[in-house]
Amino acid sequence: MSLGKVEVSPPSKEELLKELIELYAESIKRLAYTYVKNWSAAEDITQEVFIKCYEKIEGFRGDSSYKTWLYKITRNKCKDYLKSKWYRSFFPTDFMQERIGNNELSTEDQVINKLEDMELSQKVLALPTKYREIIILFYYEQLKMKEIEALTHLNVDTIKTRLRRGKKMLQKKMERSEGNE
Amino acid sequence: MSDELKSLRESMNRTVLKHGKMSVSDKEKLYTAVIQDKKVKNRFPLVPVLSFVAVACFIVFLGGYVFKQSGNFDNQRNQIAQDNDKVQEKDETTSISKQENQQVPNLASFLYELNLKLRNPDMWYQNGKEYAQEVGEYAESNSKQFAAIQKEKTIVDKLEEIGELSKNLQQAAQNEIEEDTLNLEQAVNQLIMIAEDYGIVDERNDIIEKLEYSDMKSWLVSTKDSIHAETYEPYSDRGEYEKHIGYATKAYAKHYAALEGESAIKEQLKEIAEVAEQIENEKEKEKRIEWLNQLDGMVDILLRDKKNGKE
Numbered sequence: 001m002s003l004g005k006v007e008v009s010p011p012s013k014e015e016l017l018k019e020l021i022e023l024y025a026e027s028i029k030r031l032a033y034t035y036v037k038n039w040s041a042a043e044d045i046t047q048e049v050f051i052k053c054y055e056k057i058e059g060f061r062g063d064s065s066y067k068t069w070l071y072k073i074t075r076n077k078c079k080d081y082l083k084s085k086w087y088r089s090f091f092p093t094d095f096m097q098e099r100i101g102n103n104e105l106s107t108e109d110q111v112i113n114k115l116e117d118m119e120l121s122q123k124v125l126a127l128p129t130k131y132r133e134i135i136i137l138f139y140y141e142q143l144k145m146k147e148i149e150a151l152t153h154l155n156v157d158t159i160k161t162r163l164r165r166g167k168k169m170l171q172k173k174m175e176r177s178e179g180n181e
Numbered sequence: 182m183s184d185e186l187k188s189l190r191e192s193m194n195r196t197v198l199k200h201g202k203m204s205v206s207d208k209e210k211l212y213t214a215v216i217q218d219k220k221v222k223n224r225f226p227l228v229p230v231l232s233f234v235a236v237a238c239f240i241v242f243l244g245g246y247v248f249k250q251s252g253n254f255d256n257q258r259n260q261i262a263q264d265n266d267k268v269q270e271k272d273e274t275t276s277i278s279k280q281e282n283q284q285v286p287n288l289a290s291f292l293y294e295l296n297l298k299l300r301n302p303d304m305w306y307q308n309g310k311e312y313a314q315e316v317g318e319y320a321e322s323n324s325k326q327f328a329a330i331q332k333e334k335t336i337v338d339k340l341e342e343i344g345e346l347s348k349n350l351q352q353a354a355q356n357e358i359e360e361d362t363l364n365l366e367q368a369v370n371q372l373i374m375i376a377e378d379y380g381i382v383d384e385r386n387d388i389i390e391k392l393e394y395s396d397m398k399s400w401l402v403s404t405k406d407s408i409h410a411e412t413y414e415p416y417s418d419r420g421e422y423e424k425h426i427g428y429a430t431k432a433y434a435k436h437y438a439a440l441e442g443e444s445a446i447k448e449q450l451k452e453i454a455e456v457a458e459q460i461e462n463e464k465e466k467e468k469r470i471e472w473l474n475q476l477d478g479m480v481d482i483l484l485r486d487k488k489n490g491k492e
Contacts, residue, residue, distance in 0.1 A: 021211055116185075117188070117191070118197070128361075129360065129363075129364060140193055
């Protein structure tokens with residue numbers, strides 16, 4: 001029986017990918033949805049993020065965490081998607097999505113629809129992209145200012161301004177809908 | 182608000198993001214797809230493909246029609262008609278204020294023209310921040326005006342959103358303009374789709390295709406050709422053909438007026454649209470011919486002014 005040192009080999013590329021998918025796929029899909037507001041596109045983007053991750057994983061220097069790195073790829077993919085001519089010219093975007101979404105709602109969902117959290121969530125998704133992303137990263141993903149800065153390449157002052165303006169817009173939207181009820 | 186946002190994660194996971202849940206098998210499928218670098222899902226959904234096919238068919242159809250209409254009367258292109266007194270009188274008072282310039286007759290026209298402004302790459306390239314300010318003001322004032330008179334809540338809500346996004350565009354820093362424009366354009370396109378459900382549609386959407394004329398001059402020359410054409414195919418009689426000239430010219434004149442930056446040319450285009458509308462609605466043949474002659478003269482003057490403006 002040997003009592004020598006046990007050598008632990010680093011995980012293979014595939015093992016690492018599997019672990020990252022296990023840990024972050026769900027968050028990435030949800031994060032992508034908050035940008036593109038379409039589940040089919042969010043699934044495609046999630047896949048593209050992990051394809052890129054698989055391609056580049058060997059060159060990952062560890063300057064940030066895997067999570068921040070993957071979120072950064074997700075953000076870029078979503079921005080590309082939103083800017084693409086294809087999306088802008090032909091995709092029915094949120095409006096059609098809202099309709100499809102509403103048609104798919106079960107009775108239970110329709111009850112939930114009336115709850116405050118549904119209203120808040122929908123209002124957050126209705127914010128303009130630049131405010132929405134900061135609200136999502138700060139409150140939903142619960143990232144720190146420094147992490148948001150690394151991910152978005154915006155300086156902290158800009159992030160704070162957008163956070164403040166986003167909250168203000170959200171407040172107005174909530175007040176307006178309360179006024180309508 | 183901050184307290185409510187603290188529970189945002191739970192709120193969203195229970196509601197709008199609950200479809201984001203992935204089972205073990207979903208993750209395995211994703212892993213396999215990534216390893217094989219193969220798309221799990223079809224990248225191109227059916228709706229956009231069908232939209233593209235419909236637009237392509239429309240372009241082919243319209244292209245064929247325009248090709249038939251034009252072509253045989255090149256010798257008449259450079260003919261400059263006698264000055265039209267009525268037009269000249271108006272031509273002298275072409276300076277219009279910015280406020281007048283911003284007025285649009287109805288919601289459909291506003292959305293159509295705002296969309297054109299947002300998709301005018303030349304202006305964005307040349308004027309950047311100044312143009313963002315101008316478009317933002319235009320969008321804000323008109324969205325307020327139409328929100329005040331609209332009854333449908335969904336339309337009013339969207340107009341209010343456009344108003345807010347317009348404010349952002351006006352305040353945008355240089356590096357924020359592109360994103361703010363994109364946000365505004367998305368909201369405008371959504372409202373165009375919503376408005377269509379209520380029958381609020383601008384007629385220009387029905388007949389204008391971007392690729393049909395390369396510029397305003399090509400359209401003006403083609404209009405002259407149509408006025409002087411001896412045939413009237415595919416129309417059954419000359420009267421219907423002339424009414425169609427009125428209908429199409431009105432739409433194109435409004436279209437180019439919305440794109441035009443120079444106020445004098447813009448005013449001329451608006452006047453052409455008014456005369457074209459008379460042609461479209463005129464039942465008496467003689468009067469219609471009079472209007473057509475007037476239109477012919479106005480087109481000549483505009484062609485001349487455009488040419489002089491360039492020189």
